[in-house]
Structure formats: C-alpha cells, structure tokens
Amino acid sequence: MSIVSDELVNWWGRARRDLPWRAPGVTAWQILVSEFMLQQTPVARVAPIWLDWVARWPTPPATASASAADVLRAWGKLGYPRRAKRLHECATVIATEHDDVVPDEVDVLLTLPGVGAYTARAVACFAYQKRVPVVDTNVRRVVARAVHGLAGAASPSAVRDLADVEALLPADESAPAFSAALMELGATVCTARSPKCGICPLTFCAWRAAGHPAGSGPARPAQRYAGTDRQVRGRLMDVLRASSAPVLRAHLDVVWLSDPAQRDRALDSLLVDGLVEQTADGRFALAGEGG
DNA sequence: CTCCAGGCGG
DNA sequence: CCGCCGGGAG
Incomplete structure (x- = not known):
C-alpha cells in the first residue's frame, strides 16, 4: 500500500503552516535563501532571520554586492556559517553567470556552491513547480514509516531514497504540493520523537x-557538540561578529581557556575556511570586511 | 540526551 | 562511505 496523494494533499491544504517563504510574491531567489538557512536548522529559528535578510538583500545582485562580513553578521547565530559564505558565493555566480536568474534545472542548480541534492530539487520544485522528488530528513522518515513499516530511514544516504520518492510522486501538476505535504507531515505530525499518529x-x-515496531536506533549516532571544535569556532565567530573593528588575538583567546591547542586549531580552521582574516598588524576580523 | 527543510571534502 | 561543519529547544 502506498501513500494516497489526495488525502495527503487535502490535509496539506488545511493544515499547512503559514511560513513567510510560502507567501505570494516570494521569488525563486528568496526561496533559495530559505533553503540554505533551513539546512539542518529548525523553521522557528530561520523565520525571523529570513525576513530581515530578504528585506535587506532581495535579489542575487543585491546579495552579491554586500560584503562577506555583513553577510556573516546577518547570518547571526543560525550556525554553520560556511552556509552564509556559500550563499554569498552562490549569489555571485547567479549574478555573473546566470544573468541574475536562479536556474530552474536540477543539474544546473547542483553546480551552485552550497546547493546539494536536497536544495537543488527543493528549488526546482517549490520555486518552479518542477516534478522532481524532494527528499529531506522528514520525507525519508515518513516514507520509511508509511511505506516500508520501519521506525526510521534505513540507510544514512538520502540520495538512495530519491528513486523511492520518485515512484510515489503524482504524475500531474500536484507533485509540488505532494512533496510539500510530505515534508510538512514529517515536520509537524510524523515527527522523529513522538509522532502524533492520532x-x-x-x-x-x-x-x-505493524504496531509501531521500534527501530534499531538512529542510522547515524547523533554527533556531540559540547567541547568540540565546532563550539570553539562558534564562540570565536560570536566575538568577531560583534566587533566592527579587527580584534586582538587576546580577545579571542579568552573564549576558550581550557585547551589552548584546540582554540588555536579552531581559529586556524576559520582562516582556512575563509570565514576569518588576519590584518596586516596581526589582528583578526570577519573575512571580506568592507568589500 | 535527542533532533533539526544538508553539503562537502577526504 | 565517513567525519566534520552551530546552536537552540524539547
């Protein structure tokens, strides 16, 4: 038994959340911005940042002409700031190589920085109404349960599930609504922790x-955060975002005193990632300050 | 502790 | 394929 498109899409029509990037008049670029922000980040945290962002930089060329440092500041504490850098780069590529138009073909979207298997299809589907499977963590979980009778996705690979979802897609123009409904169901009803089957x-x-059989744990054990390099990087970026002028090394050192070697490694990785730059006098700033 | 509209480099 | 890339809320 497969998922019945009609009952899912009908439910979607009355239960869908009123998210800002679903409003009328939102452009393909603004949808792309939302997809970048939503990568591994919950909707509730993205919404306020997205609203400010698209008001400030509504188009690819507007985004491309902003400084990298301003982009990193506007990203705030959304996390994974490399996404902000890639979004900035993505805007530049679209402005310079695609005549300011977000591509509508999956294959072309995949060539853009920061755009992978999920985001490319999400943009093609939700911004251009293309009939392509959109597979995120929600869809994988819903399909694993409703279709395969499993507690969660079997393999750690989302790409492998593309064919599965392709087979479920309605043949007509309701495919985008079906995909949106699948994601919405996973996000609000068929949740990972306590699904509201009622x-x-x-x-x-x-x-x-099958009686809600338990799974064999997550496909991939949850990664730690406390004490990792990611936490140290986050603290360093927090200091740099807050300062409009380059800061002394000593101001960075105080954010992580327990392990100086780890702190040095984290700072170095930020330099390597192009998120931070060192000035001629040895101080540190967000990359691309002023330009 | 877990999970979250993933992507990328090794 | 594997490990790393934030940060907040339940």
Missing part, C-alpha cells in the same frame, strides 16, 4: 499497521 491524515500507514 491526528495523522493517512488512512494507511505500514508502520502503524
């Missing part, structure tokens, strides 16, 4: 039918 719109679910 309000699920699907009349058949293989997982429910």
Whole structure:
C-alpha cells in the first residue's frame, strides 16, 4: 500500500503552516535563501532571520554586492556559517553567470556552491513547480514509516531514497504540493520523537499497521557538540561578529581557556575556511570586511 | 540526551 | 562511505 496523494494533499491544504517563504510574491531567489538557512536548522529559528535578510538583500545582485562580513553578521547565530559564505558565493555566480536568474534545472542548480541534492530539487520544485522528488530528513522518515513499516530511514544516504520518492510522486501538476505535504507531515505530525499518529491524515500507514515496531536506533549516532571544535569556532565567530573593528588575538583567546591547542586549531580552521582574516598588524576580523 | 527543510571534502 | 561543519529547544 502506498501513500494516497489526495488525502495527503487535502490535509496539506488545511493544515499547512503559514511560513513567510510560502507567501505570494516570494521569488525563486528568496526561496533559495530559505533553503540554505533551513539546512539542518529548525523553521522557528530561520523565520525571523529570513525576513530581515530578504528585506535587506532581495535579489542575487543585491546579495552579491554586500560584503562577506555583513553577510556573516546577518547570518547571526543560525550556525554553520560556511552556509552564509556559500550563499554569498552562490549569489555571485547567479549574478555573473546566470544573468541574475536562479536556474530552474536540477543539474544546473547542483553546480551552485552550497546547493546539494536536497536544495537543488527543493528549488526546482517549490520555486518552479518542477516534478522532481524532494527528499529531506522528514520525507525519508515518513516514507520509511508509511511505506516500508520501519521506525526510521534505513540507510544514512538520502540520495538512495530519491528513486523511492520518485515512484510515489503524482504524475500531474500536484507533485509540488505532494512533496510539500510530505515534508510538512514529517515536520509537524510524523515527527522523529513522538509522532502524533492520532491526528495523522493517512488512512494507511505500514508502520502503524505493524504496531509501531521500534527501530534499531538512529542510522547515524547523533554527533556531540559540547567541547568540540565546532563550539570553539562558534564562540570565536560570536566575538568577531560583534566587533566592527579587527580584534586582538587576546580577545579571542579568552573564549576558550581550557585547551589552548584546540582554540588555536579552531581559529586556524576559520582562516582556512575563509570565514576569518588576519590584518596586516596581526589582528583578526570577519573575512571580506568592507568589500 | 535527542533532533533539526544538508553539503562537502577526504 | 565517513567525519566534520552551530546552536537552540524539547
């Protein structure tokens, strides 16, 4: 038994969240911006940042002409600031090589910095209504449960599930609504932790039918954060975002006193990533300050 | 502790 | 394929 498109899309019509990037008049570029921000980041944290962002930089050329440092500051504490850098680069590529127009073909979208298998299809589908499978963590979980009767996605590879979802896609123009509904169901009903099966719109679910069997744990063990280089990088970036002028090394050193070697490694990695630059007098600043 | 509209480099 | 890339909320 497969997922019935009609009952899912009908539910979507009345239960969909009123997210800002779904409003009328939102452009393909602005949808692309939302997809960058939503990579591994919950909707609630993205919404306010996205609203400020698209008001300030509504188009690819507007974004490309901003300084990298301003982009990193506007990104704020969304996390994974390399995404902000890639978004900036993506705007530059679109402005210089695509005549300011976001590509509508998956193959072309995939050539853009920061655009992978999910984001390319999400833009083609939600910005251009293309009939392409859109597979994110929500879709994988919903399909694993409703179709395969499993507690969660079997393999750690999302790409492998593309063919699965392709087979589920409606043949007509309702495909984008179907994909949006699949994602919405996973985000709000068929959640990872405590799925609300009592309000699920699907009349058949293989997982429910099988009595909600437990899985064998997550496909990939959750990664730690506390004490990692990522936490140190986050603290360093926090100091640099807050300062409009380059800061002394000593101001950075105080954010992580317990392990100087780790702190040095984190700072070096930020330099290597092109997120931070060192000035001629040895101080540090966000990369691309003023230009 | 877990999870979150992933992508990339090794 | 594997490990790393933030940070906040439940």
